Structures are given as structure tokens and as C-alpha cells.
Amino acid sequence: MASRKVCVIGAGISGISVANDLSRAGIDVLLVDKNPYPGGQSVFYGCKATDECVRCGVCLVREAVATLKNQSTARCHFSSRPVGYRASGGSMELDIQTTANPIDWQACVECGRCQEACPEQAIQRVPGWKYFVNQNCTACGKCVDACPVGAISLERSTETKTMQVDGIVLAAGFEPFDPGINRKWGFGANPRVVTGSQMENLFFQEKYLPREAQSVAFVQCVGSRSLMEGEKHCSRVCCAYALRMAGRLKEEYPDLDIDFYYMDIQRFGKNFEEFWKQMQGKINLIASNPISIRTDKQGLPVVRYESLPELACREQPYDVVVLSNGITPAAESESLADLFSLDLDAAGFIRPAGNGSSVTGSRVFTAGACKRPMRIDDCVEDAATVTRRVMQNLGVQP
Amino acid sequence: MSDSIVAVLCDQQCSSKGPLQKTSLTKRLSQSSTIGKLILLDKACQDPEKKLKKVTGRKVLFGGCPYLEESGFYSLAAESLGLDPGEMLVTDVKSSILDLYDNSETIEENLIGRLESLGRLLADSAPLKDRPVKLKRNVLIFGSGYSGLKTALELSGEKLSVDLVETEEPPLAPGCLAAGLGSPGLIEELTERVRTSEHVAVFPQTQMGPIRSVEKGFTVSFGRGEPREYGAVIFAPERTEAPAEQIGAWNLTRLYEWIGERRPIKGRIVFVLDRSSETPPEVTQDILTAAKVIKERSHAEIWILLKHIRVALPGLQELYDSTREMGVIFVKYRNLRLHNEFGDFQIAGEDPQSGAPFRIDNPDRVIIPGTSGLSASAASAAETLGLRLPGGRYTQPYSLWRLANESNHPGVLVCGSARGNMDAEGVAADAASVVQTLRARMVPEGITPVEHIASVDADRCVFCLTCVRVCPYHAMEKNIEERVAQPVTTACQGCGICAAECPAEAIDMRNLSRESVLAAMQAL
Numbered sequence: 014m015a016s017r018k019v020c021v022i023g024a025g026i027s028g029i030s031v032a033n034d035l036s037r038a039g040i041d042v043l044l045v046d047k048n049p050y051p052g053g054q055s056v057f058y059g060c061k062a063t064d065e066c067v068r069c070g071v072c073l074v075r076e077a078v079a080t081l082k083n084q085s086t087a088r089c090h091f092s093s094r095p096v097g098y099r100a101s102g103g104s105m106e107l108d109i110q111t112t113a114n115p116i117d118w119q120a121c122v123e124c125g126r127c128q129e130a131c132p133e134q135a136i137q138r139v140p141g142w143k144y145f146v147n148q149n150c151t152a153c154g155k156c157v158d159a160c161p162v163g164a165i166s167l168e169r170s171t172e173t174k175t176m177q178v179d180g181i182v183l184a185a186g187f188e189p190f191d192p193g194i195n196r197k198w199g200f201g202a203n204p205r206v207v208t209g210s211q212m213e214n215l216f217f218q219e220k221y222l223p224r225e226a227q228s229v230a231f232v233q234c235v236g237s238r239s240l241m242e243g244e245k246h247c248s249r250v251c252c253a254y255a256l257r258m259a260g261r262l263k264e265e266y267p268d269l270d271i272d273f274y275y276m277d278i279q280r281f282g283k284n285f286e287e288f289w290k291q292m293q294g295k296i297n298l299i300a301s302n303p304i305s306i307r308t309d310k311q312g313l314p315v316v317r318y319e320s321l322p323e324l325a326c327r328e329q330p331y332d333v334v335v336l337s338n339g340i341t342p343a344a345e346s347e348s349l350a351d352l353f354s355l356d357l358d359a360a361g362f363i364r365p366a367g368n369g370s371s372v373t374g375s376r377v378f379t380a381g382a383c384k385r386p387m388r389i390d391d392c393v394e395d396a397a398t399v400t401r402r403v404m405q406n407l408g409v410q411p
Numbered sequence: 412m413s414d415s416i417v418a419v420l421c422d423q424q425c426s427s428k429g430p431l432q433k434t435s436l437t438k439r440l441s442q443s444s445t446i447g448k449l450i451l452l453d454k455a456c457q458d459p460e461k462k463l464k465k466v467t468g469r470k471v472l473f474g475g476c477p478y479l480e481e482s483g484f485y486s487l488a489a490e491s492l493g494l495d496p497g498e499m500l501v502t503d504v505k506s507s508i509l510d511l512y513d514n515s516e517t518i519e520e521n522l523i524g525r526l527e528s529l530g531r532l533l534a535d536s537a538p539l540k541d542r543p544v545k546l547k548r549n550v551l552i553f554g555s556g557y558s559g560l561k562t563a564l565e566l567s568g569e570k571l572s573v574d575l576v577e578t579e580e581p582p583l584a585p586g587c588l589a590a591g592l593g594s595p596g597l598i599e600e601l602t603e604r605v606r607t608s609e610h611v612a613v614f615p616q617t618q619m620g621p622i623r624s625v626e627k628g629f630t631v632s633f634g635r636g637e638p639r640e641y642g643a644v645i646f647a648p649e650r651t652e653a654p655a656e657q658i659g660a661w662n663l664t665r666l667y668e669w670i671g672e673r674r675p676i677k678g679r680i681v682f683v684l685d686r687s688s689e690t691p692p693e694v695t696q697d698i699l700t701a702a703k704v705i706k707e708r709s710h711a712e713i714w715i716l717l718k719h720i721r722v723a724l725p726g727l728q729e730l731y732d733s734t735r736e737m738g739v740i741f742v743k744y745r746n747l748r749l750h751n752e753f754g755d756f757q758i759a760g761e762d763p764q765s766g767a768p769f770r771i772d773n774p775d776r777v778i779i780p781g782t783s784g785l786s787a788s789a790a791s792a793a794e795t796l797g798l799r800l801p802g803g804r805y806t807q808p809y810s811l812w813r814l815a816n817e818s819n820h821p822g823v824l825v826c827g828s829a830r831g832n833m834d835a836e837g838v839a840a841d842a843a844s845v846v847q848t849l850r851a852r853m854v855p856e857g858i859t860p861v862e863h864i865a866s867v868d869a870d871r872c873v874f875c876l877t878c879v880r881v882c883p884y885h886a887m888e889k890n891i892e893e894r895v896a897q898p899v900t901t902a903c904q905g906c907g908i909c910a911a912e913c914p915a916e917a918i919d920m921r922n923l924s925r926e927s928v929l930a931a932m933q934a935l
Contacts, residue, residue: 249723324765
């Protein structure tokens with residue numbers, strides 16, 4: 014049998030899991046991602062374990078990236094995106110546009126000299142993977158001289174390749190909600206107001222909070238379950254990740270006061286209830302409607318909220334306010350849906366037809382958080398399901 | 412039998428001058444019952460083909476050099492000898508020798524042991540190519556609810572033979588799906604397809620006997636019949652619902668029956684959510700679907716009392732909005748009081764924000780969802796299968812260090828709502844995922860067993876219970892009488908986390924030796 018070729022679009026946790034599973038089954042996989050590195054959103058998240066694992070799933074991402082690097086036969090095309098798609102009869106053709114990476118990841122030997130040489134901190138390392146160049150790059154060329162294997166070239170060329178594939182898996186992922194679009198959250202105006210995703214990145218760097226911070230507020234349901242901002246859906250992850258972060262912060266700074274503003278807690282997973290009860294003793298859980306966040310004279314963010322039990326409007330200043338921003342559809346999902354003629358649901362997520370994991374009638378499958386908000390472990394599970402559907406569709410027998 | 416198997420050694424390492432002495436190997440092989448003769452093919456051998464032609468009987472190729480293996484030398488040699496890949500053994504002799512802890516005697520023993528087992532595998536009279544592959548390709552599925560049926564269908568597509576055990580007749584699954592509200596006729600159609608499938612055998616209302624782990628599989632006995640052998644067991648029981656906690660109120664199962672009877676529905680129907688515990692979104696979805704169906708068929712007045720609406724499922728927010736548009740009344744409450752006086756209900760509560768009291772007089776039906784969990788028969792089956800019930804309600808420890816469907820018992824997979832609340836779409840996806848897991852774990856001969864498991868030195872154990880806390884598989888238990896921790900051998904997966912964490916260094920991984928680590932690396 015001729016080898017089958019499947020293109021996986023998006024190298025987040027879902028895409029990598031699908032690619033690893035398919036390549037293990039002997040299928041030729043092309044992994045395409047817009048970023049110059051694999052791992053997507055969650056690769057720069059930090060472990061939130063206190064003295065025991067709280068099952069945030071970040072280690073699963075690291076593991077998947079490491080598997081991709083060491084064991085998988087998938088061919089990776091980074092800084093690429095699909096620009097054209099034609100299906101006629103049995104054959105599918107996909108145009109992939111690739112912008113050349115400054116660092117050729119296949120040649121990179123991970124010595125780290127480019128990172129030392131860079132004056133702009135424009136070279137970053139992906140855990141479990143290699144180095145890549147971020148937006149800070151000024152093209153000074155110091156890294157080119159530093160690289161011992163000549164893996165860096167600053168010429169940016171764009172080329173488009175056409176390839177024949179037998180199946181396509183869309184794993185375009187999500188984008189964190191940007192609270193900057195509404196001034197009431199005070200995001201952008203005050204550096205002490207951060208989003209949950211920024212906090213995740215701080216956790217990744219193990220920086221957590223500024224030393225002098227005495228009090229932290231977590232504000233839930235930012236950009237989800239609110240008609241005002243047009244995001245009606247529940248993001249399913251924020252309650253859990255914010256509580257985990259709060260637990261980790263309490264572990265790091267035992268004297269820290271943590272207030273947790275929530276509208277109503279949406280619970281998932283078997284252990285959430287126990288986790289919630291555990292957290293009740295550690296942090297102040299306040300049932301409320303947060304109204305706005307303003308900055309006082311000392312430059313501290315002040316949370317103005319409507320306390321639900323007393324129905325009173327209160328204000329409270331904090332050193333740091335974390336906005337638990339929700340999951341919104343990726344910016345590309347609309348253009349991707351257009352390209353592959355798929356439907357979007359009310360919230361803008363790609364709507365899978367049939368049994369929830371595949372689009373029937375064609376050989377375009379959807380995986381992971383581009384369908385609906387998902388946790389990391391949900392994505393890994395979903396990837397197994399999608400892999401199965403793809404293999405059934407291609408007629409690959411065990 | 413002994414002269415039919417000939418081992419061919421194919422490496423310089425094993426030559427007469429190498430660290431493994433040919434004479435000593437031949438001597439030891441002569442005592443073996445399965446391997447008859449050893450032939451050496453190395454640089455010194457001038458005409459290997461001639462040498463091989465002299466020998467009659469089946470041959471086993473045995474190579475020892477990883478570099479030759481990498482260059483494809485052994486597969487070429489096997490081809491020229493007319494051997495299957497299964498008749499070939501490649502062992503990294505060199506790295507074992509470099510290991511200072513081993514002497515050449517133990518390496519020899521190791522090699523001969525492996526040669527013998529390979530020989531034994533081939534000792535059957537039929538040549539390997541003609542013999543049917545000895546896979547334990549039959550799978551037992553416990554439970555004939557949606558998840559069980561879906562899994563059976565997926566597996567029958569894999570051409571695995573499936574035994575489906577029904578425990579309750581009819582299926583006791585609550586939820587709109589079984590009542591045919593969400594998608595009418597779905598369960599009947601699935602049951603029909605499963606019953607007519609040639610790969611699935613259905614055992615109706617069977618009491619499962621004890622299950623025994625045998626090598627690379629399980630045996631299960633049913634009633635008085637012979638025990639049957641399985642390569643894997645899938646535990647996919649239906650959910651059942653406890654009765655409503657208030658006397659006179661109905662639970663959802665009773666409501667679905669009532670809707671199913673298609674009698675005229677009228678009057679005032681009150682659903683009370685979040686009563687003793689919080690209603691999860693999956694149950695909310697079932698309730699909203701039921702309310703929608705009632706509203707479509709009749710002019711009944713529907714009230715839904717709740718503390719918070721939980722909408723975190725795809726499409727649930729839209730369902731909530733559409734039921735509200737259809738005239739279903741949602742009321743948030745606190746301090747709810749329910750009185751039942753001779754069948755007449757009095758419901759009174761307060762608005763959670765303003766504290767204003769409200770009353771609902773003489774509702775015709777009060778429906779309170781009961782807690783969902785495993786039925787008694789499913790719980791006893793879980794016990795038979797050696798599954799542990801950490802929360803008491805679900806069957807699987809919630810763990811990330813494994814594929815999602817694996818249980819704490821190797822070879823037993825958990826599927827569907829036994830893993831937690833799941834909607835219909837989730838169950839369908841889960842069935843596919845369990846088959847994928849099975850494929851990943853199924854090797855020729857069935858599921859790979861765990862070889863090394865934790866053992867606790869009782870004298871050293873200080874009963875700090877670190878191991879109980881860190882074990883991701885819930886495989887450590889405390890023995891309060893003797894004040895030691897003890898491993899649950901069926902649940903231990905041999906990850907070694909407890910051994911690494913134990914402050915008293917009281918935990919040892921049994922059977923974990925340098926050889927087994929080397930063998931595992933070899934297998935990769």
C-alpha cells in the first residue's frame with residue numbers, strides 16, 4: 014500500500030498529539046504551524062504543582078513536544094500556513110506558504126550561543142525543543158556570527174509549496190481573550206493588572222509576583238459568559254487554572270492575601286469538588302459581580318465589585334490583579350473555515366459535523382480547542398479520538 | 412524437537428576470540444531442551460551458505476551487535492536464510508559486557524534464556540508464516556449502555572472478536588439518550604447493529620464470575636461454563652440514578668419513563684436543581700432537553716429552580732436560551748423549603764439577591780435529579796475486575812500520567828460515564844479513544860504485563876504515607892494495624908515514583924534490574 018500522507022494544521026498540544034499518534038501508526042505526517050516552534054499556547058505555561066500535582070497538564074505538553082523531537086517521524090513546517098486548498102475526486106491538494114525561519118531548527122544543535130550573543134533577548138528557548146527568534150529581533154546579525162553550525166540566516170524569504178495529501182486535521186487552537194478591548198478591566202492602563210495567560214508565562218519563568226506584593230485578586234469570567242463583550246460561552250478552564258495558580262502562589266508566599274472573585278463556579282473533572290473545598294480554607298472566595306477596575310493615586314488597581322450576598326457595591330485595592338481571561342476562537346479559524354468550507358458556531362469556533370470529532374463527507378478533521386474550549390488533558394483525549402477517525406477514514410488496519 | 416531448532420550466532424562479539432566464548436555457549440546450549448545446535452557466522456567463516464546447508468531443521472538467527480543491527484545487516488541475513496523477523500533476536504552484547512556489575516556468566520545466562528524462549532515460541536510444528544497469529548484478539552466489554560454499544564461497534568470494525576456482557580435488562584441508563592428524547596431510536600438502532608454484527612457475541616443478563624489475570628490476558632468465567640480467555644477487558648457500565656431525596660418527588664429516570672409513555676402531560680412541573688449537591692452541566696443538559704420535549708408536546712407549566720445555571724458544554728447556552736424563549740421559567744433560589752403534606756407539595760424560598768420570598772403552590776410534579784453513579788451490579792463487577800473506586804462514585808483514578816482510558820488495573824480499560832459525567836458526544840468520542848488506547852497497548856499475545864512492581868520493606872517503613880500521597884495510580888494503601896504502607900499489586904504500574912519519593916528508602920522496585928532496564932531499552 015502506498016504510504017498515506019496527512020497534514021496536521023496547528024502544532025499545539027492537540028496537533029502534536031495527533032501527529033505523534035499518526036506517525037506511530039506509520040502514516041506520513043506533515044505538521045504545519047504559524048509559529049516558528051511547536052507547542053502553541055500552552056508550551057509557555059508553568060507547572061502549578063504545590064506539594065502535590067494539581068493536574069494542570071502542562072507537563073503533558075512538554076512530553077508531547079519531546080516525543081515529537083525525539084521519536085516522531087512527522088515532518089515539521091514552522092512559520093507556515095495553508096493558503097490554498099483544492100479537492101477533486103480522491104485527491105486533495107494543499108498550498109503551504111512558508112516564511113523561512115532565521116534559525117534552521119533541523120541544523121540547530123542547541124548550544125545556546127546565539128542566546129548569549131543576542132543583545133535584545135530576541136532568542137528564546139522552547140522547553141523540550143530548540144531555539145527560535147521572537148519579535149524583538151533587530152537583525153543585528155550577532156547571532157549569525159555566534160552560531161557554530163551556521164544554522165542562522167537572517168534572510169527572510171517566502172515560498173509556497175503545493176502538496177498532495179490524503180487527509181487534513183485542523184487543530185488551529187484558541188486565542189486567549191484580550192481584556193484590552195474593554196476599558197473597564199483597566200488592562201493595559203495599569204501594569205499591575207495582568208491576564209491569566211500572562212501569569213502563566215510568569216509561572217513558566219518562575220517569577221510569580223513582585224517581592225513586595227501583599228495582596229492579589231483573581232477576577233473570574235473575564236471575556237466569557239458576558240453578553241456585553243459578546244462572548245457568551247463558558248471557557249471551561251478558567252475556574253480551575255485560576256484556583257491552581259492561587260494555590261501555587263499561596264505555597265510560594267504564605268502571607269499573601271488572595272481574594273477570588275467569581276460569579277458562579279463551573280466545575281469539571283472528578284476532583285474539582287475536593288479541590289474547591291481544599292482551597293476554601295486558603296483563599297477568600299467572594300461571590301460577586303466585578304464591575305470595573307480603576308487605578309488609585311498610589312497606582313494600585315482597585316477592584317470595584319457588587320457583593321452578591323449583601324448586594325452592596327464595594328471597592329478594594331490590590332497589589333496585583335489577575336484577570337482570568339477566557340478562551341476565544343483563534344484569529345485564523347475564520348479564514349481556515351473559509352478555506353475548507355466549514356461552519357462556525359455562534360461563538361466563532363469551528364463546528365464539527367457528525368460525531369463531534371470529524372467533518373463527515375470530506376477528509377478534513379478537526380481536533381482540540383478550535384472546536385470548543387478544552388483543557389490540556391481533554392485535548393490529548395480528543396487527539397486519540399481524531400487519530401482513530403483519521404485512520405478509519407484512510408482505511409489503515411491494525 | 413530439540414534438533415529441529417538451530418541457533419545461528421551472527422556476530423564478531425560472540426566469536427571464539429570475543430568476550431563470549433563459543434565453547435562455553437555451545438556447552439550450555441547442549442543442556443537446553445529447545446535449542447539444539449549453535450552455528451557461528453563470523454568473519455572467520457568462509458562460506459556461510461555451505462555451512463548452513465548442512466544443517467536441517469528450523470533456524471533462529473541471533474545477533475549481538477547494535478551497529479550491525481542499525482545498518483540492517485541482520486534483516487539481510489535473515490532474508491538470505493529465509494527467516495521471519497520473528498525468528499530473529501538481537502541483543503546488545505557489548506553494552507552488557509561493559510557493565511561492570513555483570514560478569515560474562517550472567518550475560519550468557521541472559522542470552523540463553525532469551526534464545527530458549529524464542530525457540531520455545533517457534534517450537535510448534537507449523538512454520539511461523541502459516542500459523543495463525545497467536546493474538547488474544549478477543550475483548551470483553553462489560554455493560555450494554557450507550558458507551559458499551561459504541562465501543563463494541565468500534566471494535567468490531569477492528570475485526571477483534573468482542574463479547575458484550577449485559578447486566579441489567581433493559582439497560583438502566585438514565586439520561587435523555589436512553590429514553591430516546593435527545594435522538595429517538597438511537598439506542599434501539601445501535602443494539603440492533605451490535606446484535607447482527609458477526610464479531611460481537613452478546614451475553615444477556617449474565618452474572619460475571621471471578622476474573623483472573625493470566626499471562627498477557629484474563630480469564631473470566633460465566634455461570635457454570637468454562638472460563639473464557641480475553642486479551643483485554645473494557646468496563647463500560649451504564650450510569651444509574653439514585654431515587655430523589657424527597658418523598659413523593661420523582662427522579663429523572665422516572666420522568667423519562669413518564670415521557671416515554673406518551674400520556675398527556677399537563678399541570679405544573681417543577682424541577683429542583685442543586686438540591687443536595689450541585690447539578691453538573693451534563694445533567695442540566697438532560698433536564699433542559701426533557702423540559703423542551705414536554706413544552707413541545709403540551710401546555711404544561713415548567714419551573715426550574717436552581718442556584719446557578721451550569722452551561723459549560725458546547726451548545727448548552729443556546730439550549731438554555733431556547734428553552735427560556737419557549738416559556739420555561741428559571742428561578743434562582745436560596746433557603747429552599749420543600750414540604751410534602753399528603754402528596755401536596757409546598758415550595759418556598761428566597762430570591763438570592765433581594766431576599767424576597769417566593770412560593771410555588773400545588774405543583775403537580777416535583778422532579779429532583781438523584782446523584783448518578785454505578786449500579787450495585789456494576790460496582791460489584793468493578794470489584795471483580797480489581798478496579799478501585801477512589802471517590803466511591805467513579806471507577807478510575809483521575810490521573811494524567813497515562814492514556815485517559817486506562818484504569819489502575821493493567822489491561823482493564825474504562826469507558827464512558829463510568830469515568831465521570833459525560834454527554835452523548837463525549838461518550839462517542841470516548842469509545843473511539845478506548846479503541847485507540849487498546850491498539851496502542853495491544854501487542855501480539857495481548858496486553859503487556861507490568862514486570863516490576865513496588866515492594867515495601869516493613870522494617871524500614873516509617874508510615875509517613877508519602878507513597879500513598881504521590882502514587883498516581885492509587886496503588887499504595889495504608890495498613891493501619893501494622894503501621895506500614897503496602898502496595899496493591901494489581902494496580903501498581905511500576906513507575907517508581909514512590910521509590911524515588913520515599914524518605915526512608917523503604918521501597919524497592921521488585922524485578923527491576925540492570926538487565927530488565929537494558930531489555931526495555933532494547934525493546935524501544
